[in-house]
Amino acid sequence: MEKQRYIAHFDLDAFFVEVEILKDPSLRGKPLIVGGSRDRGVVTTCSYEARKFGVASAMPMKKAMQLCPQAILLQGSRDRYSHYSRMVTEIIAAKAPLFEKASIDEFYVDITGMDRFFQPLKWTIELREEIMEKTKLPISFGLASNKMIAKMATNEAKPNGYLQVLPGREKEFLAPLPLSRFMGVGEHTLKNLHALGFSTIGDLASYPLEVLEKTVGNYAVDLWHRAQGQHHSEVHAYHESKSISNENTFEENTNDMEFLMSQLVKMTEKVAFNLRNDDKMAGCLAVKIRYPDFETTSKQSSIPYTFFDDELIPVAKTLFHQLYRKGEKIRLLGVRVSELTREALQTNLFSDPARKAGLYKAIDDVKDRFGRDAVGSGGSF
Structure with missing residues (x-):
């Protein structure tokens, strides 16, 4: 007999807005818009107070400000959003047997089979309470027999609520x-x-x-x-361990700093190019150095999720200088990014993203056509 499926869908309510309110509690209860400037860009998200005026995600900022001219405009804090998203991911990962991170603020949890040991709704409520207690953020969930019903139940439960659709009651x-x-x-x-x-x-x-x-x-x-309520999509296990790397063993050991920096920049650019091709962003960057005696050291740093060269290269350079034993020759140099996620669109809706993404797309198109070394930053030559 087939096991009864139990799928929970968690969604952090107005996530970016709520993170901003944690930083400045005086914003609570006010119409808030996170996005671009007043006359360009799009609304990333907005508070429920702003939604009452018809403001919605992905709406042009100009229109949003016309609908709600009294709204407080916030530019967004990508590093803080990444931090809180990681917090929630870690809480869920510690408790759930199988979960999928659908976006920066959205998760599916498959607890099929756990009903032999726990009451599914009670377990899911307790997980929600732990998330809220540790992050101080509101979060809603839907619990059902499949992903579609669970997500739609979450939408009905918002804001900051929960709803179970019992098996057989989907239709x-x-x-x-x-x-x-x-x-x-x-x-x-x-x-x-x-x-x-x-x-x-x-x-x-x-x-x-x-x-x-x-x-x-x-x-x-x-x-x-x-x-009819029928949906068969699976919860795909979330793996943070996946990474993209690029490294180079030099023909001759070298301590030529100008050469090493150009190689570091080139490798970081290639890693970023691969990220964009895979439609993924990285939340961690590491640099590896191997010396002539084969001693190998590495250093990594958590970063706001990104796939842009100009945001990854400074981190790579900083890590290199923190790691490098000044004056010593290097045999191998490498760059690796990890904590990969498809959160690109959500976490990158700041700093005039359309223009920046368009620029990188044009560069990537040239690389696809003429080779990855066809275009590079000034520091890579």
Whole structure:
């Protein structure tokens, strides 16, 4: 007999805003927007007080300030967001048998099989309480038999609440919800479904599948089954140990500082290029030095999640100078990044990201076409 699945979805409420409030409690209860400047960039997130005026994530800042001119604009503290995200990750990792870090502030936990030893809802409540006690941040969760229902339950539980959808009650939970809250339904599909007269997920679930296929197409089968509460996506184990590295054993041992710095910059650029190609960011950078007698030393540093050369290179240089025994020749030099995550978009929505990301995309396109050494920073030549 197949085990009953239990999946919890955790989501830190208005995460960036709440971290800013921890830093400055006087901001509590005020309309807050984290994002770019008043007339450029997009809203990263906003407080519930700002949402009452129609402000929403990904909205152009200019429009957001028109809707809520009294909002307090915050530029964002990437290092603090990374710090608190790590805290929550460590708390969950210490307790959960299997978890997936979906983003900087969002986690799935698979506790299937633990119901032999613990009551699933009680265990999940206790984990939430531990997170809130240690971080002082609000967090919501949904508990259900699959990832889709768990996430949608979290959305219904917000802000700072929790909701369990019991096994067998998935369709009943979904039925009254408007189609706009249906996970994975985009604007185009939503428009088509409204044109068919559907307003709730229940309307879709009760519609004959063969008729739906004629109007919606190939997507209809998956859509209809999900409207029944069926979803089979697995929780993918989170591994922080994965890394990307680049190192070079020199033909001749050297203490030529200009050469060593150029090599360090080149290696860091290659690592950053690979990060961007993999759509990942790194939360830790390490430098390795091997001397002629084969003695090998390394030093690492936690960093705000990034995949940009200009943010990684200064850290690599600092670590090198902290590690290097002045005047000694070096046989091998290496750079490694770890704590890899796909949090790129969320953690990098600051400092005019569109312009910066566009610049790096152009550089990466040249490297893809003409080779990775085709373009480099001034310090790498």
